[in-house]
Amino acid sequence: MPAVAQAGEAGPADVRAAAPQLIAAGPDDQDLARLSLEELSMVEVTSVSRRPEALADAAAAIFVISADDIRRSGATSLPEVLRLAPNLNVQRVNAVDYAISARGFNGYETSNKLLVLIDGRSVYSTLSSGVFWDARELMLEDIARIEVISGPGGALYGSNAMNGVINIITREAGDTPGTLISAGAGDEDARISIRHGGALGDSGAWRAYLMAFARDESFDAAGNGANDDADGLRGGGHLDWTVGENRLTLQGDAFENEVAINEDTLGTQSYVRGANLLGRWIRPLAGGELQVQAYYDRFEREEPAALEVSDTWDLAVQHAVEYGRHRVVVGAGHRVVESHFAIAPGAAFLDPPDRTLTLTNVFAQDQITLGGGVTLTLGAKLEDNSFSGQEFLPNVRLAWQRSGGDLVWAAVSRASRTPNRIERDLTFPGFLVGADFQSETATAYELGYRANPSPKMSFSINAFYNVYDHLRTVSITPVTFLPLTLTNNGEATTWGVEAWGSYDVSPSWRLSAGLSTLTKDYDSILRPEDISGLISIGDDPDYQVQLRSQHDLTESVELDLRLRAVDELAAVDGYVEADARLGWQMTDRLELSVTGQNLIGDRRVETGDPVRGRSFGRSVFAALRASF
Template identity: 30%
Template structure:
């Protein structure tokens, strides 16, 4: 009992010390409360103190996080293992500045620093450097990227623009998912879950083996069945969905050369509700689209180290077919990148490269009008992108460095774009660093905005008070693209950051930013009514609502991340995001609510607690508060995830995971789809049991 009282007293005193540290005494605390790595617990919790982590996403070369002049956060293997999560979007909830919300059972809205929603197109998502956005709306279908967390080495998240190195779409941030490479130690890893609610069941298996001298390979298989969410509207039904994924990889290392070849296949089966417009009461109803999505990818990465620097070659190919009862959508991507990174003398580091991407896509709906209300012409389209980029990092003094980056993109569906950046890092003390950045970035052209398109979104019943013929005819409204050459969104960004890492038990990372956007999508006005006939022969009036990109917007925000280990058995992390939005439209109107920029909360707070109860028992908790979505009338909510894990031996462990707990309403809405919204779904508490068996551990 005395031992537990001492531990409790030590933790309480440490929390008081933390308060004064943040307020006024960081250096004094670092001197008096320093801990060596030997004092930490035997689990790799020190890996959660991210400052010395090596990252590549900010500058496309290896550097430590604390020396990176960008707002970067790393979700490591230990983060993924300790959290009560099973997918990538839920993992991204840990990151300050990221907005993650569940729309339906198989849809997520993921964004950074605003401009969010299910169809957000301002976040570049990569898997091992391979871009995974879909050219239909330039966003990500997260259900198609349902990678097992056991196959992920880490996730690097850069908030803020990264277009000078990564190209278009890296407007508000970059998510680079870095997968595990084959391991020389042969072994088998198995994992199974069973539960009730969103996580019904899953099975994962991975085999690593040595193929010959200097080479290793792996094969992993993952299948998951997910439960339906409950709709607010009792007439709307949610559906289960399931996914399967096969990944494989081979790595060869010899002297200065490293070759990685990976390939994989996925399949997703789901039922998604869309809002189908009618010409009679109730004027709209859910259209349940039974969807079968299949795809494969292949990737080759080659690195060659020389005494002057490193050559890097990346070649990718992927193909996805989406056969549904409401639409057909297929896309094929081929891209290649050639990069060199090396020193120019003792004070300069240069990264330069060439990039090329070719995309083919095909979109169509059933000819009998039974599909979703989208018209897209031409149905088949191809596009090309060619890019050249460089970034030069110059050491101005032992404590000051500057990076200048520039990228030129030439896209066949849009205009050429130049994306520059200037970043400065100033180390004022061995434990303190300031950095600042000024950058420009732009979005990627999408099929919806760069083709002749029309999206029917509402039907108005006949108005008896109006003059004929409108008094006897329903009116169909559609969002239309007038000239099929939409201007891409442009961003000018200013950032100022501060990092503090006095010891291995405390770190602080704070960022202030201001984003100024041009060419935000808005409504230009309405066109002339046009009499049309439906497939069933019923007459109606069609009124096009023309969209344009004349909107402007400013975001100011603050992001904070604190990490602290108050005692040997306990690790704490707190993050906060505050976002302020100002917007306006020139020669445009948003009175009909088509601006999709307001679908993110203005504040978020997250507290993580990782507690080693004893050598066999872990209790890990994440508590989060998310502000209201004022544009869509989605209220704020607070919830918690808890994981209780018991290690039976070095190879076998079992855990009980509970999610979405402690909300006062027990069920809540996180987000709604911006268009074709058939109705909102609620998130409810659920639990699942997880068993892990790793034969590679001794």
């Protein structure tokens, strides 16, 4: 039995010719545990061009986490799964909160330049421009793959895909028949998931699931319990069916989590609730493929002194077509967000408490085959939003694929991040007033190389140089000093390298490695135009390294080891940690596993946030998964 592979590398042209069925079927229809590195390069991805293409042909810094990578990681939450991507920096804040970024600007308050999609539904917050990870407890067994792009995605995904895109794609209902029960418990986590699916007539399939989790508290700086334990319940369903040439999808989820507020260790409880419903229609049209998608999303956070409610309606249409040397994708979308934020008197508040925000866009991208293995990609998106008006987001990519399959690519892109409600409406009379905050902008330069030098080896290396303008600053009022305002006086440049690769030691043993570096150049001196010292730049390690071993000791026993080293932050020590998982495939339908996490250090802190930073130690988690 071959080692389970990490999807992520390019393959030779002869593999592409020999395995066209991989492109047609995509990873949901394949057992990725049985694919070689060359075959993995042919796994279909959709995030780079918003249309299916082989990973080997994708001219971007993209890393794919497969369903089997997730299973063999032993992770118990989505943010922990994302640690597998070497082009992401994951900082755990407390029991359920995380700060996750690509190419810098990380921190609970500053990780606001990364777009996260779940089956095409944006989970971007118009309140803070971030992602509330305490509300994203997905059923991990239903994830088909996660496509992680580091670098701007504005030409296809819009203003807030400034530093990267995480595209989480769940399995089609036809891939999850029967019943699955997954249960596990440890000294920090407990969770159970139940899923059942079946046929929907002669041309469709369905599934429904229910999952619950409980997470133990973290520790404060003194090693005492931080009173931030949490639990939650989530359920939903997924339908896929065909009517003639039409492919239809209807899916939805609802959840309620009980978590502690993260500003203190008093254990003050809050509730995070939400529900969503998404529909998608795909059909052939004019020699191409038309896709129409609509969704509704409701999010609530209830605290003793505050209530946030957000209702989102989104409609998007795109058409992908090929003619001659051109592969064209065009589309448009409109989003309406009704936002409400109320807080008890005496604290900072949003003025007005209610806003209706709109976001309208049109985009087009053309991949032009120039011959000799050279492809030129020209794309742009035009957006209009309620706060900063129109944004023009162009992208130019040039790729050269040698006859042996190696891919060299370069790109220049303009990206932006639109204002959020806090930046426009936050008010504390006499101290802070709402401001005319505008979009942050960036110009990104990228260069990448991806190769399979042998059937046993694959790697990808990417370099970037980003120039940021109009970053968030805090300015004083002349003469009187107060009130303060949020302004756009910041500038910065960042550069670095991301690299990852895999090597098959034997048919049953695979080694993988990843590296990312980051250097930031910015003005941190306190000035009247920015008394924060450009705190919005975040707190990032200069480097992080990860090593992974996936070894099938026998046909039924798996041993997975992970080692990661993360450099120090401004006021937090760097650390080296290790995770290990031992899995036993007792039968084809029954698996037992034991996972140990954070095995090296007694305690560690991952974030430099002086208010929210908690520490974490060793943990053990045992899980049983049965299907029938």
